[in-house]
Amino acid sequence: MTGLDSYASWRDVPSHLLSATLLGELEFPRKPDPAARAALVHTRDWSDHDTTVTLFDARRCPPTGASAGQLAAAAARATRSRVCADCAAWCQRLLPVDLDGRPLCPACRSVLLLRRAQAQAADDRAAAAAQLHTALHWPDVAVLQVDVTTPERTPGLRKIRTGINAKDDLADGAAAAR
Ligand SMILES: [Zn+2]
Numbered sequence: 001m002t003g004l005d006s007y008a009s010w011r012d013v014p015s016h017l018l019s020a021t022l023l024g025e026l027e028f029p030r031k032p033d034p035a036a037r038a039a040l041v042h043t044r045d046w047s048d049h050d051t052t053v054t055l056f057d058a059r060r061c062p063p064t065g066a067s068a069g070q071l072a073a074a075a076a077r078a079t080r081s082r083v084c085a086d087c088a089a090w091c092q093r094l095l096p097v098d099l100d101g102r103p104l105c106p107a108c109r110s111v112l113l114l115r116r117a118q119a120q121a122a123d124d125r126a127a128a129a130a131q132l133h134t135a136l137h138w139p140d141v142a143v144l145q146v147d148v149t150t151p152e153r154t155p156g157l158r159k160i161r162t163g164i165n166a167k168d169d170l171a172d173g174a175a176a177a178r
Contacts, residue, residue: 005039007055013041015106017055027082027092028071029064036060084108 007013017039020032038057045051066074080094084105095103099112135141 004037004054007039007041010041010043013039013055016058018058019053019055022093023056023058023061024064025094026058027075029066029074030058030061031064032056033061086112 018026019041023030023032032054033056036056036058037054039055041053041055043051043053078094080097081103082091082094083089083103084091084095085102086104086108089105089107091105095105096109097103099109104112136143
């Protein structure tokens, strides 16, 4: 055990914790100081294998000794933008282009993901309503509400027991279809 915090995905990592690579990609790059090791993130590498990346607290990492000229040259070489395509924010980090192929800052990226989730939920809701409408017109239909309950894991229990608690919320098809 390392005693470091551990994250199951990059989504959960606070913005001030960066890998050595990300520290080097900052507009004003910083060196990964071993004393600033703060956490681990479990992720997939380029070949889709499980890997663990060490994260450093960027606030406690010293800047590199790069000169203004070296920083300008690195900026000219960068293939990704630091400017958000939606709100024009200038960010210290190079921005991901995985959504729509456009560089988005963390805030605009979250907004876009939420809007996509909303649109998907609206589609799912319409499909569910149509399916329910069809089902309620089946002959002799009955409606049963089922609440699936997963009990908490107990210290002595190796596997979680799953169970279904069915409520007696039964209605006849004619009543439900009205
Ligand atoms: Zn933005």
